[in-house]
Amino acid sequence: MAKQLGFHVDAAFCAGCNTCQVACKDRSSLAFGQRFRKVVKYEDGEWAKVGNTWQQNVSAYWLSISCNHCADPACVKVCPTGAMHKREEDGIVMVDQEKCVGCQSCVMACPYDAPQFNPEIGKVGKCDLCADRLAEGMRPVCVDACPYQLISFGEIEELEREKGGTNWIKGLVDPNRTEPSLRINPPRGAMSSPVGRNTK
Amino acid sequence: MSGEWSLILYTLCIQAAVGIFVASRAVVAGEEEQANRMRFLWIVGGLGVAGVIASVLHLGNPMNAFRTMSNLATSWLSREILFTILFGLTGGLTLVLELKQIGSRSLRNGVAAVAALVGVGLVFVMSMIYRSFAFPAWAHLSTTASFLATTGLIGTAAVFAGQCMRRGEDQPKGLSGLVYGALAMLALQMVSVSSHAAYLGGAGKEAQMTAAMLSGEMALFFWARVALVVIGSAVVMPWVWRRVGTQNGAALAPVAGLLVALVTLGELLGRFLFYATAVKIGL
Numbered sequence: 424m425a426k427q428l429g430f431h432v433d434a435a436f437c438a439g440c441n442t443c444q445v446a447c448k449d450r451s452s453l454a455f456g457q458r459f460r461k462v463v464k465y466e467d468g469e470w471a472k473v474g475n476t477w478q479q480n481v482s483a484y485w486l487s488i489s490c491n492h493c494a495d496p497a498c499v500k501v502c503p504t505g506a507m508h509k510r511e512e513d514g515i516v517m518v519d520q521e522k523c524v525g526c527q528s529c530v531m532a533c534p535y536d537a538p539q540f541n542p543e544i545g546k547v548g549k550c551d552l553c554a555d556r557l558a559e560g561m562r563p564v565c566v567d568a569c570p571y572q573l574i575s576f577g578e579i580e581e582l583e584r585e586k587g588g589t590n591w592i593k594g595l596v597d598p599n600r601t602e603p604s605l606r607i608n609p610p611r612g613a614m615s616s617p618v619g620r621n622t623k
Numbered sequence: 624m625s626g627e628w629s630l631i632l633y634t635l636c637i638q639a640a641v642g643i644f645v646a647s648r649a650v651v652a653g654e655e656e657q658a659n660r661m662r663f664l665w666i667v668g669g670l671g672v673a674g675v676i677a678s679v680l681h682l683g684n685p686m687n688a689f690r691t692m693s694n695l696a697t698s699w700l701s702r703e704i705l706f707t708i709l710f711g712l713t714g715g716l717t718l719v720l721e722l723k724q725i726g727s728r729s730l731r732n733g734v735a736a737v738a739a740l741v742g743v744g745l746v747f748v749m750s751m752i753y754r755s756f757a758f759p760a761w762a763h764l765s766t767t768a769s770f771l772a773t774t775g776l777i778g779t780a781a782v783f784a785g786q787c788m789r790r791g792e793d794q795p796k797g798l799s800g801l802v803y804g805a806l807a808m809l810a811l812q813m814v815s816v817s818s819h820a821a822y823l824g825g826a827g828k829e830a831q832m833t834a835a836m837l838s839g840e841m842a843l844f845f846w847a848r849v850a851l852v853v854i855g856s857a858v859v860m861p862w863v864w865r866r867v868g869t870q871n872g873a874a875l876a877p878v879a880g881l882l883v884a885l886v887t888l889g890e891l892l893g894r895f896l897f898y899a900t901a902v903k904i905g906l
Contacts, residue, residue: 497757499697524691526682
């Protein structure tokens with residue numbers, strides 16, 4: 424593969440404004456319930472007894488997440504028709520809706536809930552990293568929309584060299600499973616709390 | 624859960640079809656008469672067709688169904704479609720050979736054995752679709768064991784009942800084998816249920832959420848499933864078997880029918896719980 428495009432998200436400063444989510448939804452004309460990019464809130468912690476006192480170790484953060492265009496995508500492996508595929512030249516995971524049978528295997532397999540089943544057309548859609556905008560030299564719409572400029576995109580190794588980050592914070596699946604092309608500047612508490620619980 | 628009913632029906636119908644096919648072919652393997660050898664084959668066919676219709680209802684765009692074997696290299700769903708077609712072909716061939724009385728008994732038994740192997744392979748492949756890391760509750764050997772046990776339990780119960788209900792035959796054949804087979808399948812199902820319960824505790828928080836559901840809001844369904852299958856396979860079936868020698872089989876028809884209802888309802892509840900309690904990983 425020539426290169427692998429991906430996202431870097433500076434979650435340490437994300438305020439959860441949802442602008443990226445709305446911009447993505449608007450650009451893709453998504454119906455109610457469909458999100459190619461979503462802003463999720465993670466919460467965990469509890470009261471713990473320390474000596475004779477009770478202390479809380481509660482933490483929470485926002486994370487903007489979409490398809491991570493994984494190097495080893497679970498959705499591509501399970502797709503029976505070959506509709507879900509990985510583009511050779513830039514590693515973007517795309518769905519060819521002409522081939523999609525609407526079985527939702529990819530929806531079940533993706534640990535990031537990136538593929539979204541559209542019941543109106545009976546097919547799956549997903550983030551394609553705004554491939555049409557990239558072809559015209561523009562940035563993905565979520566990158567442009569973030570008022571804090573916390574989302575970056577580009578060749579994932581280059582992003583990691585420039586901005587650092589991790590692909591495994593609390594709430595996300597072990598990255599060895601699919602090798603997501605995602606790097607996150609972790610928010611405070613996202614890496615350290617011994618107690619995990621999300622808002623599911 | 625709403626979208627899963629088609630999958631519940633599909634998996635149960637196909638597993639019932641495979642189970643009845645395997646159990647019935649074992650029972651009639653020594654028969655010569657066409658009427659005896661044809662028994663249960665139309666039921667298997669009907670269940671297979673019902674299962675395929677249910678699976679198509681699950682698809683958002685069935686017009687592309689012809690493409691679904693394009694990824695045999697990595698997709699268990701592609702492999703499932705292939706095995707479904709192969710089971711349909713070999714099972715259909717068995718039906719035609721018996722219907723038209725083509726070939727020797729050994730040849731027809733041989734074809735049926737191949738179809739039975741393909742059917743068991745289909746149930747295995749079906750279970751592998753669900754053993755995805757995205758659903759920790761499913762990513763365990765117990766998924767495969769449970770699917771195979773369901774196949775055996777429904778198959779033995781239905782064929783046992785069918786043999787008992789048969790008119791004009793004082794001593795139905797193959798009952799002892801079916802009873803022992805059902806008890807073996809029950810043991811497999813119980814080992815599967817208990818090993819799954821033990822696994823859930825150490826498989827992460829999503830698996831623990833599944834365990835909490837099974838022991839909390841879904842506990843009634845969980846224990847009802849266990850009770851129905853145990854009563855059906857380990858109480859009613861041996862009870863009927865013991866009385867077949869002293870009573871006319873036809874008189875036991877209502878009890879034999881009850882046996883099938885108990886086991887099928889139990890496995891239906893089990894499959895409902897399988898889908899309803901699965902929790903996906905991730906945010």
